[in-house]
Amino acid sequence: MVPVIQREVVENKKWISQDEFLDAIALTNSLPGPLATNTATYVGYRMAGIPGAVTGVLATALPSFLIILAIAVFFTTIKDSAAVQNIFKGIRPAVVSLITFAVIKLAKSIGLKSKNLLISLGTLLGMVFLNIHPIAAVIVSGILGFFFFREEAAK
Amino acid sequence: MNILWEIFFSFLKIGAFSFGGGYAVISMIQKDIILDKGWINAEEFIDIVAIAEMTPGPIAVNSSTYLGYKMTGILGSLLGTIGVLLVPTLLALIVSIYFNKFKHLDWVKWVLKGIRPAVLGIIAAACFTIGKVSFVDIKSVIIGALIFIGVYKLKISPILAIVISGGLGLILYGMPV
Numbered sequence: 001m002v003p004v005i006q007r008e009v010v011e012n013k014k015w016i017s018q019d020e021f022l023d024a025i026a027l028t029n030s031l032p033g034p035l036a037t038n039t040a041t042y043v044g045y046r047m048a049g050i051p052g053a054v055t056g057v058l059a060t061a062l063p064s065f066l067i068i069l070a071i072a073v074f075f076t077t078i079k080d081s082a083a084v085q086n087i088f089k090g091i092r093p094a095v096v097s098l099i100t101f102a103v104i105k106l107a108k109s110i111g112l113k114s115k116n117l118l119i120s121l122g123t124l125l126g127m128v129f130l131n132i133h134p135i136a137a138v139i140v141s142g143i144l145g146f147f148f149f150r151e152e153a154a155k
Numbered sequence: 156m157n158i159l160w161e162i163f164f165s166f167l168k169i170g171a172f173s174f175g176g177g178y179a180v181i182s183m184i185q186k187d188i189i190l191d192k193g194w195i196n197a198e199e200f201i202d203i204v205a206i207a208e209m210t211p212g213p214i215a216v217n218s219s220t221y222l223g224y225k226m227t228g229i230l231g232s233l234l235g236t237i238g239v240l241l242v243p244t245l246l247a248l249i250v251s252i253y254f255n256k257f258k259h260l261d262w263v264k265w266v267l268k269g270i271r272p273a274v275l276g277i278i279a280a281a282c283f284t285i286g287k288v289s290f291v292d293i294k295s296v297i298i299g300a301l302i303f304i305g306v307y308k309l310k311i312s313p314i315l316a317i318v319i320s321g322g323l324g325l326i327l328y329g330m331p332v
Contacts, residue, residue, distance in 0.1 A: 001211070027250055027257060030267040032173045033243020034213030041247035042254075053251065057244050064212025065220050065236055071206055072224040072232070079202070083325065090324015091205045091317055092198065092289035093299030096282055098208065098313050101306045102178055103279050116272040123276025127182065128284075134182045134277045135172045138270055145269010146262060153261065 001036045009043050016046055036060050115148045162231050165192065166219045166238035173243065175274030177207070177214030181281040184218055194226055197288040204285075208313045215239045294327045 002025065010021050028038035037057045044056025078084050110116055119141045126132035169183045181204060188194050200218070207217035216236055223235030250257050257263060290296050302320050305311045311319075 023258065024251075024254070027254070028247050030174075030271075031243060031246050031250060032171060033240065033247065034173075034215055035176055036213060037216075037240055038243060038247040041244050042251045045248060045251040050248065053244070053248050057240060061212075061216055061236060061240060064210065064216045065232070067210050067212065068206070068217045068220040069224060069229070069232055071210070072221045075202075075206070076225060079199070086328035087321040087324045088198070088202050088205070089291070089295065089328050090298050090320045090322070092201045092285075093295040094302040094316050094320030095201050095205050095208070096286045096289050097299050097303035098306060098316060099178055099181070099278060099282050099285065100303060103275065103282060104307070106175075106275050106278065110271055110275060112272075112275075116275075119269060119272040120276040120279070123273045124279045127277065127280035133186055134179070134280075135168070137273050137277060138172050138174055141269045141273030142266040143269070145267070146265045149265035149268045150262070153265070 002039070005036065005039055005043075015043060115144075119144060158227055159231060159234055161192075162223050162226055163234040163238040166223075166235045167241060169219075170215060170239035171242035173215055173239070174270050175278070178278040178281060179274050180215045180218065181285070182277045184222075185281065185284050188222065195222060197284070201285055201289060205317055209317055298323050298327070 006018075006021060009015050010018050016024070024042045025035070025039060028042055029035055031038055037060050040056035040060040041053045044052035044054070046052075048055070079088075107120070110120075112120060123132075123137045123141065126137060127134065165187055169180060169187060172183065173180045184200065185197070189197055189200055203218050203221050204214060206221075207214045210217065216239065219235035219239040220232045223230075223232035225231075290299060298320050301323070302316050305319065306313070306316050
């Protein structure tokens with residue numbers, strides 16, 4: 001989605017520069033929420049203030065909302081048919097493979113050494129074996145990050 | 156509590172902590188919506204994730220729209236979607252307004268640096284929970300392995316992966332007449 005936004009906002013409309021776009025992506029990407037709507041919030045705000053931001057988010061979410069609504073109406077009527085069930089029996093393991101692949105890519109980009117490995121592994125084991133809530137994991141790791149990386153920055 | 160408010164607040168909470176994009180949301184929904192509320196079973200949720208993979212748009216938006224609709228119709232889907240986007244949008248707006256200040260806030264950087272590897276762990280945990288309900292027999296393990304080779308070695312797109320796996324499902328589990 002990001003390359004599409006970039007082409008439209010930077011190249012076609014020339015609303016913001018390439019550098020600013022990359023800075024904005026880096027910052028909004030680290031916030032919660034979908035990257036697409038976060039980027040739309042930033043660009044909308046820069047162009048037209050708060051109304052621009054609201055318009056940007058709504059316009060970005062609208063197509064997905066309508067498509068899924070249509071699918072939801074349709075899918076809830078066909079999902080119990082035997083053919084659809086068998087198709088999804090095949091798709092479910094594929095979803096696991098796609099997510100596993102995403103984990104590998106993310107692990108490579110973050111770099112799993114010392115502190116990162118500790119937080120990742122701690123979160124994984126805590127969630128799988130101790131049933132820790134993902135929100136608790138986010139909060140604890142944020143606090144750990146503060147102390148870990150402050151110390152690193154002080155060196 | 157009114158079911159519409161319950162949908163709204165559940166997705167508000169999920170949205171507020173949805174660091175790291177789509178896949179991290181899976182674990183949150185697994186915990187709050189599937190285990191605690193029982194609004195949907197795990198299999199149906201994985202089907203939504205698959206549909207989300209094939210359609211444009213964020214998994215968070217897709218699943219809140221779908222679930223909201225399933226629970227109470229269009230009004231529920233609207234409230235779920237607004238709920239999941241509200242906190243992230245407000246945060247993104249604050250960051251946009253104070254963009255130049257945020258760029259230089261060290262403590263924000265440190266906290267976010269700590270959250271990134273946690274997101275990795277959260278997504279890896281989603282693999283386990285989804286794997287448990289997806290790998291039900293030897294056929295599903297074979298499909299999973301083939302698709303993994305496809306995306307990892309042959310670099311096929313997620314959409315193609317899902318189309319192929321659906322076809323394999325139909326072939327291996329039988330075409331009902």
